[in-house]
Amino acid sequence: MRSMKTVIFAAALAFGFAGTALANEGVELPEQNWPHGGMFGSIDKAAAKRGFQVYKEICSNCHSMNLVPYRALLGLGFTEDEVKAEAASHQVTDGPNDQGEMFQRPALPADRFVKPFPNEQAARVANGGALPPDLSVIIKARHSGENYVTALLTGYEETPPAGVTVLEGRYYNKYFPGNQIGMPKMLNDDGIEYKDKSVKPTAKQQAMDVSTFLTYMSEPTQDERKHLGLRVMLFLFVFSGLMFACKRELWRDVGH
Amino acid sequence: MAHASKFKNPIINWIDTRLPLPSLLHHEYVEFPMPRNINYLWAFGAIAMIMLMIMIATGLMLAMQYTANVNLAFASVERIMRDVNYGWLLRYLHANGAAFFFIAVYIHIFRGLYYGSYQKPRELVWILGVIIFLLMMATGFLGYVLPWGQMSFWAATVITNLFSAFPIVGDPIVTWLWGGFSVDNPTLNRFFALHFLLPFVLLGVVMLHASAVHIVGSNNPLGIDIKGPQDSVPFHPYVTIKDLFAACPFLLLYCYFVFFEPNTMAHPDNYIPANPLVTPSHIVPEWYFLPLYAVLRAIPDKLIGTAAMFAAVLVLFILPWLDTSKVKSCAFKPVSRFFFWVFVLDCIMLGFCGASPPEGIWVILSRLGAVYYFAYFLVLIPVLGKIEKPLPRPASISESVLKNSGKPMEKA
Numbered sequence: 154m155r156s157m158k159t160v161i162f163a164a165a166l167a168f169g170f171a172g173t174a175l176a177n178e179g180v181e182l183p184e185q186n187w188p189h190g191g192m193f194g195s196i197d198k199a200a201a202k203r204g205f206q207v208y209k210e211i212c213s214n215c216h217s218m219n220l221v222p223y224r225a226l227l228g229l230g231f232t233e234d235e236v237k238a239e240a241a242s243h244q245v246t247d248g249p250n251d252q253g254e255m256f257q258r259p260a261l262p263a264d265r266f267v268k269p270f271p272n273e274q275a276a277r278v279a280n281g282g283a284l285p286p287d288l289s290v291i292i293k294a295r296h297s298g299e300n301y302v303t304a305l306l307t308g309y310e311e312t313p314p315a316g317v318t319v320l321e322g323r324y325y326n327k328y329f330p331g332n333q334i335g336m337p338k339m340l341n342d343d344g345i346e347y348k349d350k351s352v353k354p355t356a357k358q359q360a361m362d363v364s365t366f367l368t369y370m371s372e373p374t375q376d377e378r379k380h381l382g383l384r385v386m387l388f389l390f391v392f393s394g395l396m397f398a399c400k401r402e403l404w405r406d407v408g409h
Numbered sequence: 410m411a412h413a414s415k416f417k418n419p420i421i422n423w424i425d426t427r428l429p430l431p432s433l434l435h436h437e438y439v440e441f442p443m444p445r446n447i448n449y450l451w452a453f454g455a456i457a458m459i460m461l462m463i464m465i466a467t468g469l470m471l472a473m474q475y476t477a478n479v480n481l482a483f484a485s486v487e488r489i490m491r492d493v494n495y496g497w498l499l500r501y502l503h504a505n506g507a508a509f510f511f512i513a514v515y516i517h518i519f520r521g522l523y524y525g526s527y528q529k530p531r532e533l534v535w536i537l538g539v540i541i542f543l544l545m546m547a548t549g550f551l552g553y554v555l556p557w558g559q560m561s562f563w564a565a566t567v568i569t570n571l572f573s574a575f576p577i578v579g580d581p582i583v584t585w586l587w588g589g590f591s592v593d594n595p596t597l598n599r600f601f602a603l604h605f606l607l608p609f610v611l612l613g614v615v616m617l618h619a620s621a622v623h624i625v626g627s628n629n630p631l632g633i634d635i636k637g638p639q640d641s642v643p644f645h646p647y648v649t650i651k652d653l654f655a656a657c658p659f660l661l662l663y664c665y666f667v668f669f670e671p672n673t674m675a676h677p678d679n680y681i682p683a684n685p686l687v688t689p690s691h692i693v694p695e696w697y698f699l700p701l702y703a704v705l706r707a708i709p710d711k712l713i714g715t716a717a718m719f720a721a722v723l724v725l726f727i728l729p730w731l732d733t734s735k736v737k738s739c740a741f742k743p744v745s746r747f748f749f750w751v752f753v754l755d756c757i758m759l760g761f762c763g764a765s766p767p768e769g770i771w772v773i774l775s776r777l778g779a780v781y782y783f784a785y786f787l788v789l790i791p792v793l794g795k796i797e798k799p800l801p802r803p804a805s806i807s808e809s810v811l812k813n814s815g816k817p818m819e820k821a
Contacts, residue, residue, distance in 0.1 A: 382668025
């Protein structure tokens with residue numbers, strides 16, 4: 154019995170520390186109900202596809218996604234032709250060719266998402282000194298990941314609370330650490346036209362969709378991970394039972 | 410000449426008459442007498458060994474894909490996550506495996522403390538164990554640096570800078586550790602080389618640790634030595650099956666984290682590429698170092714704080730000689746038992762202190778915690794060993810077993 158207590162104790166220890174490490178400073182984040190949450194959840198591909206549209210039309214004007222190749226879109230249900238067409242709509246520098254010159258060519262599915270700015274300095278000068286972070290793993294790089302991104306994208310306030318002066322070129326955001334963010338409010342109700350007319354493109358809807366898209370891109374293998382995990386856990390559970398039975402049988406007549 | 414071999418299998422017999430490895434293994438892991446009354450806490454040595462094997466196997470495969478260069482390391486880890494077949498599995502098994510290796514070893518250490526497993530004649534077993542613990546901490550820290558995220562970089566900076574606390578030689582040591590004048594590419598390269606090397610050194614010390622325990626025999630919850638065959642069971646199959654069963658729930662919990670909460674024990678900032686120009690708002694080590702980190706920060710002086718942090722581990726080396734008690738197991742020492750559990754809570758509290766910003770109540774708690782930590786080893790254990798009158802103990806393991814289970818002492 155004591156050994157069981159120890160195991161539970163160790164688990165509590167692990168969770169306890171994790172809990173402290175995760176505690177977010179400042180305001181409470183609203184938690185959304187994500188289809189990809191929990192052990193049995195999986196990415197809502199339709200939402201992620203809409204999210205890609207938001208990313209493409211809005212975010213990608215300033216934010217790069219350097220670690221992600223266009224072929225990653227295949228996992229969201231885009232066809233090979235669609236991915237090829239999407240890649241080909243961007244130009245990348247390649248070379249040198251036989252003449253020793255660099256040249257431009259349309260991107261291929263194996264190329265990474267083309268950056269909006271050639272370098273950090275260019276990105277900063279175009280954004281009032283602020284650097285739009287790369288979005289490849291943004292969901293994993295923030296406390297509460299997709300909840301934070303959704304809250305941030307919809308957390309703007311036209312008039313800041315009394316006594317707060319918003320700096321030149323900064324915007325008031327409830328959820329941004331320090332509340333003064335370099336990114337203006339980008340998502341507006343009906344600011345985008347979804348191909349799927351049954352979904353109303355409210356700002357909140359767009360924020361959730363693009364968060365779903367970024368969640369997928371931060372770890373495209375996550376559905377596979379959970380799927381394999383369930384089978385591994387089931388196996389270990391059955392195996393535990395078997396081992397317990399073996400142990401009981403062996404020790405049955407042995408005083409201990 | 411060659412010793413008489415006892416194996417039925419002719420091939421094993423052939424080998425054994427030329428190289429007595431099968432005999433050795435048979436002696437140490439089949440017929441080796443184990444106290445029949447050991448409980449499940451004794452399984453954590455075997456569980457730690459399983460974790461070490463998982464770490465070496467996954468680490469080897471990760472090393473084949475990883476690139477130790479400041480410009481490429483972060484992207485190479487993401488390439489492992491996205492493009493290497495089951496790379497995500499290898500990396501999560503490895504990253505969470507480190508935490509679970511520490512969980513197993515911490516339980517193993519606390520078990521040793523509670524049951525007096527460090528006492529004569531097991532001093533060397535214990536000392537080798539402390540060396541393993543030190544090697545684990547070094548390896549864990551080096552590994553944390555490799556993904557080259559923000560926490561990697563800043564943890565490397567903070568920890569290596571501790572050596573600058575030493576007067577005169579401090580700064581040259583830090584420069585020597587870095588291989589330059591800041592944490593940079595040479596640092597990452599050597600950290601990778603050492604992170605690859607140390608687990609094998611660790612494995613060597615684990616073998617010594619196991620050899621030493623097989624000379625003096627395992628301790629048990631009563632802390633009374635085996636007096637005859639009626640007190641023991643053969644290692645195989647009795648202890649092997651018990652360890653194997655005990656490993657299952659442990660691995661189940663481990664797999665839960667690997668597959669469903671793979672990043673919960675890590676810090677999100679480590680998914681931001683290292684940037685020497687941006688300091689994270691608060692730098693924390695991996696959770697398994699937090700109690701020591703709290704001891705470090707409890708003392709306002711850098712040199713004394715660093716010394717205290719090292720002393721917190723080094724004090725374990727002299728524990729066998731600090732304990733003046735003739736009785737090993739806390740089961741017979743109610744006062745010692747009480748202070749042992751206070752010590753466990755103290756370590757957990759120090760963990761929370763290490764995770765919190767060093768201000769307000771946390772500073773006070775860190776200091777109280779650090780004082781109790783050292784007082785437990787340097788005052789309570791030596792004094793209680795002298796003055797506490799232990800409860801009456803059974804004459805032998807078999808006597809106690811017979812009384813508790815009422816089962817016949819069938820010779821196994």
